[in-house]
Amino acid sequence: xxxxxxxxxxxxxxxxxxxxxxxxxxxxxxxxxxxxxxxxxxxxxxxxxxxxxxxxxxxxxxxxxxxxxxxxxxxxxxxxxxxxxxxxxxxxxxxxxxxxxxxxxxxxxxxxxxxxxxxxxxxxxxxxxxxxxxxxxxxxxxxxxxxxxxxxxxxxxxxxxxxxxxxxxxxxxxxxxxxxxxxxxxxxxxxxxxxxxxxxxxxxxxxxxxxxxxxxxxxxxxxxxxxxxxxxxxxxxxxxxxxxxxxxxxxxxxxxxxxxxxxxxxxxxxxxxxxxxxx
Amino acid sequence: xxxxxxxxxxxxxxxxxxxxxxxxxxxxxxxxxxxxxxxxxxxxxxxxxxxxxxxxxxxxxxxxxxxxxxxxxxxxxxxxxxxxxxxxxxxxxxxxxxxxxxxxxxxxxxxxxxxxxxxxxxxxxxxxxxxxxxxxxxxxxxxxxxxxxxxxxxxxxxxxxxxxxxxxxxxxxxxxxxxxxxxxxxxxxxxxxxxxxxxxxxxxxxxxxxxxxxxxxxxxxxxxxxxxxxxxxxxxxxxxxxxxxxxxxxxxxxxxxxxxxxxxxxxxx
Numbered sequence: 001x002x003x004x005x006x007x008x009x010x011x012x013x014x015x016x017x018x019x020x021x022x023x024x025x026x027x028x029x030x031x032x033x034x035x036x037x038x039x040x041x042x043x044x045x046x047x048x049x050x051x052x053x054x055x056x057x058x059x060x061x062x063x064x065x066x067x068x069x070x071x072x073x074x075x076x077x078x079x080x081x082x083x084x085x086x087x088x089x090x091x092x093x094x095x096x097x098x099x100x101x102x103x104x105x106x107x108x109x110x111x112x113x114x115x116x117x118x119x120x121x122x123x124x125x126x127x128x129x130x131x132x133x134x135x136x137x138x139x140x141x142x143x144x145x146x147x148x149x150x151x152x153x154x155x156x157x158x159x160x161x162x163x164x165x166x167x168x169x170x171x172x173x174x175x176x177x178x179x180x181x182x183x184x185x186x187x188x189x190x191x192x193x194x195x196x197x198x199x200x201x202x203x204x205x206x207x208x209x210x211x212x213x214x215x216x217x218x219x220x221x222x223x224x225x226x227x228x229x230x231x232x233x234x235x236x237x238x239x240x241x242x243x244x245x246x247x248x249x250x251x252x253x254x255x256x257x258x259x260x261x262x263x264x265x266x267x268x269x270x271x272x273x274x275x276x277x278x279x
Numbered sequence: 280x281x282x283x284x285x286x287x288x289x290x291x292x293x294x295x296x297x298x299x300x301x302x303x304x305x306x307x308x309x310x311x312x313x314x315x316x317x318x319x320x321x322x323x324x325x326x327x328x329x330x331x332x333x334x335x336x337x338x339x340x341x342x343x344x345x346x347x348x349x350x351x352x353x354x355x356x357x358x359x360x361x362x363x364x365x366x367x368x369x370x371x372x373x374x375x376x377x378x379x380x381x382x383x384x385x386x387x388x389x390x391x392x393x394x395x396x397x398x399x400x401x402x403x404x405x406x407x408x409x410x411x412x413x414x415x416x417x418x419x420x421x422x423x424x425x426x427x428x429x430x431x432x433x434x435x436x437x438x439x440x441x442x443x444x445x446x447x448x449x450x451x452x453x454x455x456x457x458x459x460x461x462x463x464x465x466x467x468x469x470x471x472x473x474x475x476x477x478x479x480x481x482x483x484x485x486x487x488x489x490x491x492x493x494x495x496x497x498x499x500x501x502x503x504x505x506x507x508x509x510x511x512x513x514x515x516x517x518x519x520x521x522x523x524x525x526x527x528x529x530x531x532x533x534x535x536x537x538x539x540x541x542x543x544x545x546x547x548x
Contacts, residue, residue: 134534136487219391241401253398261389
């Protein structure tokens with residue numbers, strides 16, 4: 001319950017942060033139409049938004065959000081909710097597939113390194129992961145665009161090295177634990193050792209990492225979708241940033257923050273179910 | 280130092296040295312256009328050819344590296360200083376300040392890094408002078424990158440709080456500022472250094488992403504980020520592999536740093 005309250009509080013705080021960004025941005029309340037030289041001071045005054053007090057601005061912003069009114073995009077001229085609803089499925093698909101691929105590669109790579117303790121294999125897989133880690137997400141996006149592979153493998157290439165490094169170190173640490181050494185000495189099969197003595201005790205950390213990987217994948221989706229021409233939330237955020245469409249950008253940031261906070265909350269709750277003694 | 284680490288260190292030194300002495304090494308000014316040599320292949324005067332505006336790619340690469348390689352550590356220094364200030368005081372003072380800093384840290388960490396960067400970048404004017412764009416880009420990275428190191432520094436302070444030397448100093452009547460700056464801060468030096476060196480490659484990569492998306496350093500000033508924009512022209516890159524030089528420079532620098540900073544037992548990641 002305490003954690004649920006913390007979750008709601010974090011989202012409300014993120015709302016305040018978003019509202020502050022809007023309220024204190026240079027040019028707040030100014031309409032571009034004011035630049036029309038034919039307009040006199042009276043017409044400009046009528047165009048300008050009435051200067052709300054700070055508290056009523058916050059209250060209005062958060063109440064509208066709670067009602068589901070996400071405002072109107074200044075660059076697209078459409079309701080933000082409509083734009084987001086159109087593009088969410090694209091991002092969900094690319095981020096979902098990207099995460100799935102990244103996890104498959106990371107778990108396979110880490111398991112191989114642990115099962116076959118060869119320095120050469122470890123070096124090869126670690127070097128491959130390390131080289132992906134040194135490439136900007138935008139360059140990876142261009143590479144996968146050139147290969148006509150789409151945004152999902154590019155997202156996987158960004159997330160995989162981070163997952164691999166953590167899971168590898170975690171499993172390597174578990175491999176040296178006395179009960180695992182004893183199990184191996186007793187002749188337990190490799191697959192049984194991996195599943196029951198390495199992966200099972202590491203499950204809470206791996207589940208927590210799954211929650212964090214959502215944040216990494218969403219972060220990677222902006223440059224990747226922008227460059228791959230994938231009409232998702234990332235591309236929408238990029239075009240909004242280039243057009244200084246703050247209402248849309250702030251709502252997107254809030255939604256993404258809510259999604260990552262919720263993912264972390266769910267992962268945390270699942271990890272606690274796996275290891276209640278750590279709760 | 281192993282052979283591989285030595286190679287990484289030499290590569291980093293060469294890149295940094297070349298960027299620092301860009302003015303001496305490059306034969307042409309980075310902004311000068313040679314209209315008789317538009318998009319020309321490598322030649323004696325132009326080791327990496329010229330871009331579509333007829334500017335020397337080699338000179339732009341060296342000057343771009345100088346901007347990125349000097350300002351990414353400057354931004355990392357800013358973020359580490361901010362993090363040290365917040366983490367140190369939160370861990371040491373505890374109470375409502377600790378809760379406030381921890382809450383702010385959690386909130387910042389829950390916001391995806393790149394979303395936050397482009398949102399705050401969009402708040403500021405996009406059509407600015409090149410020098411201003413450099414300050415905005417690296418200033419933002421420095422100001423927004425404090426959360427993760429602040430959390431680590433706070434935890435380090437909390438663990439040092441229970442140490443014998445601090446207990447003795449407190450019992451001897453040391454004042455709070457003395458405890459903070461004479462006893463705690465020097466013992467946090469390794470943590471601060473680690474956080475600084477973790478931030479440098481992160482900021483280099485973020486600048487590269489911002490630059491390629493047109494939200495970073497503005498032309499004609501070169502940076503590793505905006506030099507990468509040429510890569511979007513696939514047909515040109517396919518026949519001119521030297522256009523990959525900025526990407527190779529970023530990879531060498533970031534990869535080299537990761538390699539040098541990795542624990543000795545690691546295999547290079």
